Amino acid sequence: MIGKGHSIARTGASIGYGWNQEKDAEVVLKEYLAGDTPEEITEEFKIIQSQNERCINNTLSFILSPTIEDGRDLSVRDLEEISKKFLKEMNLQNNQSIGFVHRDKAHTHVHIYTNRIGFDGKAYNDSFIGKRSQLAADNVAKELGLTRVREVQQDKLQELNPQRQAIKYIHEKVMENRPKSLDEYISKMKANQVTVIPSINKSNQLQGFRFEYNGVNLKGSDVHRSMTGAKLIGEISQNLGYSRMKEVPNSLKLKDKTVQLSTNMAASIAKGLVKQVIKKSLDAGIGF
CATH class of the missing domain: 3.30.930.30 (BirA Bifunctional Protein; domain 2)
Structure with missing residues (x-):
């Protein structure tokens, strides 16, 4: 209900x-x-x-x-x-x-x-x-x-599993090419029949993304937990070489428009970046 x-x-x-x-x-x-x-x-x-x-x-x-x-x-x-x-x-x-x-x-x-x-x-x-x-x-x-x-x-999500898996597969293929901006990511997803729709609130803050494919419209977290707005921006930030909280921008360029990141999203992005740096260091056998 x-x-x-x-x-x-x-x-x-x-x-x-x-x-x-x-x-x-x-x-x-x-x-x-x-x-x-x-x-x-x-x-x-x-x-x-x-x-x-x-x-x-x-x-x-x-x-x-x-x-x-x-x-x-x-x-x-x-x-x-x-x-x-x-x-x-x-x-x-x-x-x-x-x-x-x-x-x-x-x-x-x-x-x-x-x-x-x-x-x-x-x-x-x-x-x-x-x-x-x-x-x-x-x-x-x-x-x-x-x-x-x-x-x-x-x-509902169970019924949409085929579409969810298709969107996730296309997302992973696009991310393999390490896009350097959201616009580049959105453009490459569009070339593979997935429309990425930014969710922006009245305060001009980016809340996340929705993905439209084959008549289905889903928010990122409903496609997969790895496709939340914070995690997507975090991955693209890594492609730009960002690795510390102070490097996380509080605003981003999106389709010739500047949008703000909420404090929570910026903190979540920074946390994800730090985790990736630690993981890479451990994988490489570097101590702290």
């Missing part, structure tokens, strides 16, 4: 979407609420939210998505139990909440809207709410014997 969550300001519109009858919506959860329409529920939310006018994104929106197979067998009562356990994991069991199941597609999923403002007028801390939602949903899936995200991911 997958869990997603974020804070929103569009309370009425979101609850109206959740209650959309065209999506075969059914109410599966109603906590500390009496209304029977989206408008009535929204007004009840607003009464509590009026105690804390400083909080703009004052509603929490969650989506719980069991696997297609699990979703087929889940009743309204089952989905209510899942929703309540999820809210408890998030420490939101005492806040107003309304939940709907949508069965208009093969993938059954539940939309939960929770008042971010508690009855005490305090706003719920939404830091890292996306990650926390994932963990809470995984804990509930584990407790109830539902398929967990890790199991789904492992099954």
Whole structure:
């Protein structure tokens, strides 16, 4: 089961979407609420939210998505139990909440809207709410014997083994020629039908790489643990003769654009370089 969550300001519109009858919506959860329409529920939310006018994104929106197979067998009562356990994991069991199941597609999923403002007028801390939602949903899936995200991911990677092995083989062949820059590496991978896609965040920091081959798009670590961003850049740095932490650049040229390396990535690259230097010295019989 997958869990997603974020804070929103569009309370009425979101609850109206959740209650959309065209999506075969059914109410599966109603906590500390009496209304029977989206408008009535929204007004009840607003009464509590009026105690804390400083909080703009004052509603929490969650989506719980069991696997297609699990979703087929889940009743309204089952989905209510899942929703309540999820809210408890998030420490939101005492806040107003309304939940709907949508069965208009093969993938059954539940939309939960929770008042971010508690009855005490305090706003719920939404830091890292996306990650926390994932963990809470995984804990509930584990407790109830539902398929967990890790199991789904492992099954998917197993199915994509031929493509993963092909990408890794091409990567190894390209690295045998010791490319001296990321652009050179990306160009040579492209010549072998693998598109390398840099993952760059809003702060212009390089997070890693994705690899697209034969209709499949995978992040480096899903291809193989040796193909993370830090390890790839570390190998190319070795080709340039870098061997010490102070030599690891904090920025790189990538397609005529300068991107930054996060502190963690730079440290990981440096650690990898040091390990390689030690290994080469030991292999050569040089003592320290």
